[in-house]
Amino acid sequence: MFSVPIFLAVLLLLPFVQPAAADDDSTSVGPAFARFQLTLEDGWRTEAAGPFYYSQQKQTEKISAWPPFFSCLRDPDVEVHEDDFLYPVLTHIHYGKENRWQLGQLISFAGGQEQDGADVRRFTLYPLYFQQRSTDTNLNYTAVAPFYGHLKNRMFHDEIFFVLFPFYAETRKRDVVTENYLYPFGATSRGNSLSGWQVWPFVGHEHKDVTTLTNGYGDVETIGGHDKSFVLWPLWMRQNTGIGTDNPVKIRASIPLFVYERSPKLDMTTVIWPLFNKLDNREKKYREWQTPWPLVTFARGAGKTASRVFPFYGHTQTTNRESAFCLWPIYQFYHTRSDPLDERRTRIGYYLYSKLDEKNTETGQIKTRIDMWPFFTWHRDFHGNTRLQVLALVEPALAENPGIERNWSPLWSLWRAENNARTGASSRSLLWNLYRRETAPDHRKVSLLFGLFQYQSDRTMSRTKLFYVPIFRTASVAK
Numbered sequence: 001m002f003s004v005p006i007f008l009a010v011l012l013l014l015p016f017v018q019p020a021a022a023d024d025d026s027t028s029v030g031p032a033f034a035r036f037q038l039t040l041e042d043g044w045r046t047e048a049a050g051p052f053y054y055s056q057q058k059q060t061e062k063i064s065a066w067p068p069f070f071s072c073l074r075d076p077d078v079e080v081h082e083d084d085f086l087y088p089v090l091t092h093i094h095y096g097k098e099n100r101w102q103l104g105q106l107i108s109f110a111g112g113q114e115q116d117g118a119d120v121r122r123f124t125l126y127p128l129y130f131q132q133r134s135t136d137t138n139l140n141y142t143a144v145a146p147f148y149g150h151l152k153n154r155m156f157h158d159e160i161f162f163v164l165f166p167f168y169a170e171t172r173k174r175d176v177v178t179e180n181y182l183y184p185f186g187a188t189s190r191g192n193s194l195s196g197w198q199v200w201p202f203v204g205h206e207h208k209d210v211t212t213l214t215n216g217y218g219d220v221e222t223i224g225g226h227d228k229s230f231v232l233w234p235l236w237m238r239q240n241t242g243i244g245t246d247n248p249v250k251i252r253a254s255i256p257l258f259v260y261e262r263s264p265k266l267d268m269t270t271v272i273w274p275l276f277n278k279l280d281n282r283e284k285k286y287r288e289w290q291t292p293w294p295l296v297t298f299a300r301g302a303g304k305t306a307s308r309v310f311p312f313y314g315h316t317q318t319t320n321r322e323s324a325f326c327l328w329p330i331y332q333f334y335h336t337r338s339d340p341l342d343e344r345r346t347r348i349g350y351y352l353y354s355k356l357d358e359k360n361t362e363t364g365q366i367k368t369r370i371d372m373w374p375f376f377t378w379h380r381d382f383h384g385n386t387r388l389q390v391l392a393l394v395e396p397a398l399a400e401n402p403g404i405e406r407n408w409s410p411l412w413s414l415w416r417a418e419n420n421a422r423t424g425a426s427s428r429s430l431l432w433n434l435y436r437r438e439t440a441p442d443h444r445k446v447s448l449l450f451g452l453f454q455y456q457s458d459r460t461m462s463r464t465k466l467f468y469v470p471i472f473r474t475a476s477v478a479k
Contacts, residue, residue, distance in 0.1 A: 029451030030433020039418040039427040039438075040385045050432040051410040063406060071406045087407040114139065130154065193225070201233040210244030224248075284318075351396045371396035384421030389413050 026036040031050040038045055043058030056063045065071035073082040081094040092101045098112035110122040118136035123129070130143040130151055143149020143162070151160040162169040166183035176191035189196040189206060196206025210225040225243035230236060234255040242248045246264070253259040259270040265283035270276065270293075277290035279299075286301025299306035299316070308314035311328040322335040332347040342359040351373045358367040365382040377392040389395070391412045398404050416429045425440040438445045446455040454465040464472035 026438070026445065028433055028436045028445070028447035028454075030429075030436055030447065031431060032450055034433040034436060034447075036427070036436070036438060039420050039425050040387065047410075047433060051413070054410060065406055065410070067410045068407050073406065084403055084407050087403045091403070196228075198230075201230075203229075203231050204233070205229040354396060369399065371399070373397070386417075386419045386421075388415070388417040390415040 026034075028034040028036065030047065033046075033048045035044065035046045037043070038056070038058060041058050043056065045054060045056040047054045051067055053066050054063075055065070060077040061073065061075040063071065063073045069086055071082075071084045071087070073080065075081075079094075079096045081092075083092040085091070088104070090101070090103050093099065098110075100108060100110040102108040106126050108122070108124045108126075110124075111120065113119055114134070114136070116136070118134050118139060120132055120134040120139060123131045128145050130141070130145075130149065132139060132141050132152065134140055139152060141150045141152050143151050143160075146162070146165040148163050149161070149165075152158065154160065157171045157173050159172040160169065161171075167181070169180040169183055171178050171180070174191075176189060176194060178187055178189040180187045185200050187196075187198050187200070187204075191208070193209035193211050194207070196204070198204025198206075206226070206228045208225045208227075211223045213221045213223055215221055222244055224241065224245040226239065226241040227243070228237075228239045228241075230238070234253065237251070237253040237255075239251040240248065241251070242263070249261060249263040249266075251259070251261045256273045257271075259268070259273055261268040265281070267280040267282075269278045274293040275291060277288075277293050279288040279290075281288070281301075281303065284301075284303035286299050286304040288297065288299035288304070288306065290297045295308075295310045297306055297308040297314075304316070304318045306314075306316040308316065311325075313326055314328070315324040316322070320337045322333075324333045325331060329350040330348065332345075332350070334343075334345045336343045340360050340362040342361050344357045344359075346355045347353065351371070353373075354369075354371045356369045359365070360382065363382075366380075367382045368378075368380040370376075370378045371392060373396040374391055374393045376388060376390045377395045378386065378388045380386045389409065391414055392409075393412050394404060395401075395409065410432075414431060417427070419426045423440065426438070428437040429435070433447070434449065436445075436447045443458040444456070447453070451465075452467055454463075454468075456463050460475065462472070462474045463470060
């Protein structure tokens with residue numbers, strides 16, 4: 001009696017027991033076994049045991065996979081090696097001198113080389129333990145949260161030091177050092193011409209003088225100063241930023257009573273936040289009214305026009321972007337222009353239907369993707385090649401995700417159809433090659449029901465097999 005262990009053993013042995021096939025021929029007795037030439041690219045693919053095994057070779061890239069349990073991608077030309085174990089549970093990526101093992105978002109091992117050439121190795125048990133070791137001992141750190149730790153270049157800071165967090169923590173970002181006591185309530189900060197302190201939410205103050213910086217071109221740039229303070233946050237806040245620059249900004253706020261901002265480029269006033277807002281953007285040349293934000297918005301001017309009454313209707317247009325919705329999320333439309341790319345996206349029911357058109361304004365070529373969850377996903381690339389997949393259970397929400405395509409898509413790809421615009425080749429596959437059809441200008445191949453019916457024709461001959469026995473053989477008439 002066939003058992004699960006025997007089935008798993010067969011899957012593991014598949015790479016070693018594949019029937020031999022010439023480089024110019026293909027075999028299909030699907031879904032048990034199929035070997036065929038790729039339709040859209042140069043290369044070969046082998047599929048066996050329905051959706052549970054495949055291997056693929058194109059140029060220097062090779063993939064071996066046992067969906068959804070394991071897949072391996074190797075490409076020595078670009079020094080890439082990726083392993084997925086029940087993706088995305090456990091993943092391994094090796095790229096050049098960088099490598100990373102990751103168990104979900106919780107446990108990771110990583111190694112690589114810094115810009116100065118020092119080798120580093122990292123281990124993270126998030127959010128409890130962080131460790132880095134390097135040939136440059138100045139880069140070493142260890143942190144055991146919340147007891148004691150020292151981190152470098154982690155969590156958006158250059159350095160972090162803490163003892164019994166949240167009782168004490170010190171962070172550095174560029175030249176600014178902030179010490180936190182019983183985070184986030186007490187803090188002091190210091191830096192280049194900067195000092196500050198706070199006892200949140202009662203009172204706080206920070207001041208920075210105007211400084212200068214010589215950039216990589218030898219030009220001297222002015223770095224604006226600022227003066228910020230609050231009392232009984234958010235009841236009273238005062239900020240002056242951009243001091244010493246051509247756009248000094250003054251902000252005063254007592255939320256929810258009022259907020260106002262004044263600068264040469266922009267004026268903004270809010271009364272009873274967020275109910276009544278007015279914005280005058282002189283830099284981008286438009287005025288905007290929001291009552292209340294973000295539900296009702298109207299803007300008029302050369303730089304922006306908008307009319308939005310959420311969730312019923314909305315339309316916004318700027319110099320390079322247009323968006324619209326009706327009965328959100330029933331209908332949404334986005335249009336972005338950023339030469340040489342012109343991108344248009346239409347959504348109905350968010351992921352229920354989505355169409356994305358990308359046009360290269362220099363060449364006139366168009367790339368299209370259409371998704372209808374969970375029924376299908378259809379692609380056309382810039383060269384006119386097309387691919388259709390039925391079903392598409394997660395692809396509409398996780399578009400262009402190689403991990404999903406390698407490890408999960410084969411399981412529910414009941415129908416696949418591909419067309420190569422350059423060569424004229426096409427292929428069709430139903431139920432993991434239970435029915436498979438391949439056509440090209442010089443040949444045609446059809447296989448059905450584990451190869452019990454097979455038909456093949458080329459410029460010289462057509463052949464038909466039934467139950468693997470040749471029954472017809474006809475010479476083609478030269479044209």
